[in-house]
Amino acid sequence: YLTLAPEYGDAALxxxxxxxxxxxxxxxxWDFVPNHSGLGFAPFQHAVTYGDTSSYWDWYNxxxxxxxxxxxxxxxxxxxxxxxxxxxxxxxPEVFDYxxxxxxxxxxxxxxxxxxxxxxxxxxxxxFFQAFRAETKSINPDVYLIGEIWHRxxxxxxxxxxxxxxxxxxxxxxxxxxARAEIGGSAxxxxxxxxxxxxxxxxTAMAFNIAASHDTDRLLTMVGGGELGSTPDATALARQRLxxxxxxxxPGMPVTYYGDECAMLGSNAGSIHRARRTMQxxxxxxxxxTHYTQLAGLKxxxxxxxxxxxxxxxxxxxxxxxxxxxxxxxEVLGAFNQSSSEQTVTLPAGSWTDAVAGGTFTGTATxxxxxxxxxxxx
Numbered sequence: 001y002l003t004l005a006p007e008y009g010d011a012a013l014x015x016x017x018x019x020x021x022x023x024x025x026x027x028x029x030w031d032f033v034p035n036h037s038g039l040g041f042a043p044f045q046h047a048v049t050y051g052d053t054s055s056y057w058d059w060y061n062x063x064x065x066x067x068x069x070x071x072x073x074x075x076x077x078x079x080x081x082x083x084x085x086x087x088x089x090x091x092x093p094e095v096f097d098y099x100x101x102x103x104x105x106x107x108x109x110x111x112x113x114x115x116x117x118x119x120x121x122x123x124x125x126x127x128f129f130q131a132f133r134a135e136t137k138s139i140n141p142d143v144y145l146i147g148e149i150w151h152r153x154x155x156x157x158x159x160x161x162x163x164x165x166x167x168x169x170x171x172x173x174x175x176x177x178x179a180r181a182e183i184g185g186s187a188x189x190x191x192x193x194x195x196x197x198x199x200x201x202x203x204t205a206m207a208f209n210i211a212a213s214h215d216t217d218r219l220l221t222m223v224g225g226g227e228l229g230s231t232p233d234a235t236a237l238a239r240q241r242l243x244x245x246x247x248x249x250x251p252g253m254p255v256t257y258y259g260d261e262c263a264m265l266g267s268n269a270g271s272i273h274r275a276r277r278t279m280q281x282x283x284x285x286x287x288x289x290t291h292y293t294q295l296a297g298l299k300x301x302x303x304x305x306x307x308x309x310x311x312x313x314x315x316x317x318x319x320x321x322x323x324x325x326x327x328x329x330x331e332v333l334g335a336f337n338q339s340s341s342e343q344t345v346t347l348p349a350g351s352w353t354d355a356v357a358g359g360t361f362t363g364t365a366t367x368x369x370x371x372x373x374x375x376x377x378x
Contacts, residue, residue: 001041001102018110029113029144030106034099034128035121036079036087039070044086059095060086079121091124099128100135107136113144115166115208119156120149129161146208152195157203164208164252170195171211171247178320179243179370180223181338189315189322192250196310205308207252211243212260217267218275219243219260228266228274235340237263238370241291242336245372248295249324249334251308261292298355298374304332305374319343319367333375337367351378 004014021028037044043056048070051057061077062068068075073083088095103114114136122128129147136143147162152169156162170192178188196204212219223239225232240263247254259277262284266274299305304325311323318339325331333352337343344364352361352375360378367373 002105022110027112029115029146030111031117032103032114033117034088034090035118036085039084039086058092059089061089090122090128096128100131103132104135104139107139107143113146115146115148117148119147133161144206152198154198157199164203164206167207167209167252168211170250171209175243175246176211176222178246178336178338179239184317185315185320188320189312193312201308204251208255209247209250209252210255211247212257214257214276215268216275218257218264220263221265221267221275225265228277230265232263232265235370237288240288242338242370242372244292244295246336248299249305249374251310254299256292261289263288294356302332302355302374302376304330313348314345319345321345329377331377334372335365335367335375336372337370340369342369343367347375352376353378
């Protein structure tokens with residue numbers, strides 16, 4: 001937990017890596033796993049070697065069946081029963097203090113945020129994460145704390161534990177289902193409104209908005225692009241652009257799983273995990289990369305998209321649209337069409353400019369099939 005794995009380099013290389021990224025304006029989040037360790041973790045190895053005479057025996061909950069065998073999930077509590085991931089006893093004060101020390105160590109080192117794996121599985125989770133927040137924020141008040149909670153649960157973001165959750169609840173239940181035309185605009189907005197009504201506005205502004213990750217199919221596969229090695233059709237590519245445009249338009253931080261910006265494919269089914277293939281540098285789709293680059297520019301360039309304010313505008317049939325930012329000049333109307341045919345959206349009063357294509361609209365604006373617009377009030 002405190003040493004870089006040697007296959008990745010040494011301490012000097014890590015220091016250089018962090019400093020170079022910071023100089024480039026890039027912030028770094030590291031992945032923290034307080035619920036379980038690996039088999040190679042020294043305290044686990046000591047406990048297996050010396051049994052109940054080990055000073056680390058109580059770091060885990062051992063219950064040997066027929067002797068104690070590292071890797072046998074019957075002999076100790078393990079994450080999902082996987083013997084390779086023995087569960088730590090975080091209620092043990094030594095374990096508690098060690099793990100909090102790990103979090104503060106890397107915060108002092110200069111990492112800018114912490115993503116926590118399966119925080120809901122710690123038995124003493126509330127006590128642990130309240131201490132986790134207090135200690136890390138005392139070092140860096142701006143450290144960004146994210147919990148891997150997949151469903152809507154505002155209890156984690158009340159100002160005493162996490163800043164944000166991995167917002168699959170919005171990415172998959174609203175953006176992805178709308179882009180796949182599994183639900184219409186009304187149902188998509190309802191799913192979004194439930195979340196925004198549940199979470200504090202401060203947390204909404206910091207939301208970690210995600211649809212695809214190492215634990216899911218790739219985004220393009222989810223919208224019908226096929227498996228790794230397939231050639232996605234134009235409709236699947238358009239649906240990915242639609243889903244990503246929604247994620248970049250809502251409050252919070254849009255999260256892109258590496259390679260999705262290159263239109264990589266792959267499912268997470270079975271034991272092969274094609275969605276976790278290494279980056280396919282030589283087959284990056286230039287059009288999709290341009291699309292994501294454009295979205296990033298809009299997210300940074302349009303002040304309204306940095307606001308936590310979101311208001312329903314029109315969400316009926318195949319159309320989903322909402323207003324972003326405070327009312328008045330500069331507010332943005334995000335409009336999205338899940339249909340295979342062109343649709344027309346009726347605009348609020350006033351003059352609106354397309355932030356991507358240019359052109360000014362009053363009264364109505366058309367949306368191409370599977371298309372979208374960010375319209376800025378003049």
